[in-house]
Amino acid sequence: xxxxxxxxxxxxxxxxxxxxxxxxxxxxxxxxxxxxxxxxxxxxxxxxxxxxxxxxxxxxxxxxxxxxxxxxxxxxxxxxxxxxxxxxxxxxxxxxxxxxxxxxxxxxxxxxxxxxx
Amino acid sequence: xxxxxxxxxxxxxxxxxxxxxxxxxxxxxxxxxxxxxxxxxxxxxxxxxxxxxxxxxxxxxxxxxxxxxxxxxxxxxxxxxxxxxxxxxxxxxxxxxxxxxxxxxxxxxxxxx
Numbered sequence: 001x002x003x004x005x006x007x008x009x010x011x012x013x014x015x016x017x018x019x020x021x022x023x024x025x026x027x028x029x030x031x032x033x034x035x036x037x038x039x040x041x042x043x044x045x046x047x048x049x050x051x052x053x054x055x056x057x058x059x060x061x062x063x064x065x066x067x068x069x070x071x072x073x074x075x076x077x078x079x080x081x082x083x084x085x086x087x088x089x090x091x092x093x094x095x096x097x098x099x100x101x102x103x104x105x106x107x108x109x110x111x112x113x114x115x116x117x
Numbered sequence: 118x119x120x121x122x123x124x125x126x127x128x129x130x131x132x133x134x135x136x137x138x139x140x141x142x143x144x145x146x147x148x149x150x151x152x153x154x155x156x157x158x159x160x161x162x163x164x165x166x167x168x169x170x171x172x173x174x175x176x177x178x179x180x181x182x183x184x185x186x187x188x189x190x191x192x193x194x195x196x197x198x199x200x201x202x203x204x205x206x207x208x209x210x211x212x213x214x215x216x217x218x219x220x221x222x223x224x225x226x227x228x229x230x
């Protein structure tokens with residue numbers, strides 16, 4: 001079984017300051033982990049993914065995340081927030097049972113990021 | 118390369134009616150999954166189809182069903198609509214190989230009145 005916990009439902013930062021969105025996961029198998037972003041009334045866009053290669057993953061728009069197996073965490077960071085980063089962010093886990101990548105994704109509850117001028 | 122296309126974008130239905138939503142995946146993708154997004158429950162997995170077979174199913178009542186055609190296009194059907202079925206329904210397509218990411222459509226916003 002797999003599960004995801006996003007530790008903050010809302011995060012508020014000032015433009016130009018660092019962003020930290022926290023995520024812990026649980027997985028019975030070797031997981032793939034993803035961060036997706038959703039702007040209002042839009043679909044989900046992939047920010048970055050961890051698939052068992054490098055533990056520090058770089059994504060689009062300056063975001064990055066570090067996979068820490070010992071802490072079962074996959075926190076998302078960005079050095080300097082921009083107004084356009086305001087959106088809802090989802091941490092997502094996918095089990096890779098038996099080496100097969102099934103299509104089922106398990107989502108965290110989401111973190112709404114607000115960026116103040 | 119065209120993305121994932123969902124139709125219609127918006128739908129208003131009356132309680133007790135049924136509805137069919139459509140999803141065309143990215144060309145070459147054989148896996149199509151459906152998700153329900155509501156403010157209270159977040160994003161929940163409905164089911165996944167791969168090469169016309171349901172490969173995985175979430176915890177939803179039998180009123181929710183789906184199918185996939187030989188060209189990988191998928192449809193989702195909800196019968197006997199309830200007010201609680203009002204949600205954004207998202208479709209995702211996935212390519213082959215292990216550990217690949219899913220690509221999402223814009224969703225269909227269903228309102229049940």
